[in-house]
Amino acid sequence: MSWELFWLLVEASGLTIVYSAVSIFFGFLLAAAICGADLSGRAAVARPARLFVSFFRGTPLLIQLLLIYYLLPKIGLNVPSEVAAVIGLSFSTASYQAEILRGGFQSVPRGVVEAADMCGLSARATFRRIRLPIAVRLTLPALTSEAIMILKSSSLISVVGVVELTTMAKDLASSTYQPLPIFASAGFIYLVINLVVAGLGLWAERSARRGHA
């Protein structure tokens, strides 16, 4: 396998990173909203939030992607397949991130919130200064794993015709008849990206760990 082929894969991996990063970002915003709705205690918003999470965690991403890809034009939204793919990935990761965030908030010890109460902090201040920072620190490892999960899952958007690392590998493999080195290289590139993300996660954890009981 030539270096040119490898370089084509590396270039395509840039798209993988972009689609994943955008999905993780929008997914996080959506997850925060879902988590807020779930913990709000109001059934009118909590129930749909839980249903959303259950559906997107309970069905294969491949089928979610295809469903969204075919559903959007049917309801009059003619968007490029890249957008459909990012929506699918965002919804999927939002459901997982929402569960992670919920777990984080529920793991904040009751005592530290009571201490904030006794010091006169308002509900707002308690959320912003005490519960949120502690929850984020508690969820950092799980959020890092989720980011890696989405980077890997993004390989599935090749099925709706979006060009990224796996699509490129598949095309090159069938045109050059060298599936072994090409798919191995693709795997290697995914591995490198994920190791970097895992390293970033560890670094973030370590810089937050000093402040942990």
Place this chain on the structure above:
Amino acid sequence: MSTVPAIRVRGLVKRFGDVEVLSGIDLDAPRGEVTCLIGPSGSGKSTLLRCIALLEEATDGFIEIDGEPLGFGLGPNGERMRLPQASVRQVRAKIGMVFQQFNLWPHMTALGNVAEALVTVHGMPRAAANAKAMAELDKVGLAARAEHYPSELSGGQQQRVAIARALALEPRIMLFDEPTSSLDPELTGEVLSVMRGLADSGMTMLVVTHEIGFAASVASKIVFLDHGKLLVEGAPGTVFGKPRHPRIEQFLDTYLDRGAAGLL
């Protein structure tokens, strides 16, 4: 004037579902003195303290702080009525609380823990808040540890930071909920000596504790709770002196530490 106790509790009842944890407690904590709540596990003493801090809402009864009703007051027709949040906040600001589990905020330094409410609640500028926090940490002997996070402090040090955090807000009354119960025996001394110093300075304190020696030597009043009822109250000499109530005898057999034996 001096007849108004710092804390007055009347007919306090607390039920969790069907279980009655407190059944009609009357209690006065005199100003400028130390009142110790003792009793076996499950006697309701921590629940009583948490009701006074409004961390638990009493099922019935009244609490007054410096003569002002806390949480619930009397309505126009003499019925028990929930008081507005603003008045709760105002009365509660007079109370400082120290927890068994310290409950320091793990993502803030010792200094940050003490300064936090000064900034976010009282709107003090950060620099002034830090200076005041530093002074409070100095009083509990921890100025040198100001930049340490809770995870880098021993249990005794964490509890002293927690005391500094409460004192920084200049409360009129300090509540202590078993402040030494989760500490190794060799670390209880440093916390108790800070509390002793605080008592000597004239702070009104209500302390739930199993440290009988501390209670006997520092408290002016001992309150013995058993099965949610106030069984005996009075000066340490009266409560611990012979003849004793049989339940107290039994309790002392279980909890008496060697250091206290000589005191009684």
Place this chain on the structure above:
Amino acid sequence: MTSLLGYLGGEDGRNILSGLVNTCVLWVVGTLLGTVLGFLTAVARRYGPRPIDWLLKACVEVIRGTPFLVQAYLLYFGGPYLCLELGGASACLTLDPFEAGILGLTIYAGAYFSELFRAGFDAIPRGHIEAATTVGLDRWQTLRRIILPEMTMLVLPAMVNMSILLLKETAVLSIISVKELKFQVDIIGNRDYAFVEAFTILALVYWALVELCGRAGRYAEARLSRYRFAHS
């Protein structure tokens, strides 16, 4: 709805049913073989020599760090090029889609399960093992009577989650033309130009299977919960 039921009779119905059966076979066999492989890997890494531990760790990291789809492609398309020359004869890893699917799922599951079991080993308090030693249990008895039962309790919830993840991954195998549920329904959806309907029904079927599995897992957990640690 009548038109939908129409699909369940005749040829289509048979294909969908065989797809569902294949999905379940892939799921169950993949989970079982993956559990065995994962357990052996975890034991080898814990009790085996250092180099084995490192080698297996590298394998696990590679499998956990790459997409399942790429692994499936590599096995299915790359397998035939992976040949072993022995004397004059050569043997290549030529697999039909279903075989590639089972093998891929097993390896993938094995990597994740091995990490679960390792965490399970670590979570058993040393004191429990020391207690077993002091009452005279040997190494094997300790493993069988103390470590395994305790670990089962500890890792069961995570294993249920992992097996749910595997069920969802089986759908990916349709891409290498394994004739499982998604593959079969996809064909009908393509033929009748009913993509949204096909994928909606697929989503609902998987959702139901996942919910069922989750419920069964929670039931099992509840049944076993009295064996949990005294202090928890």
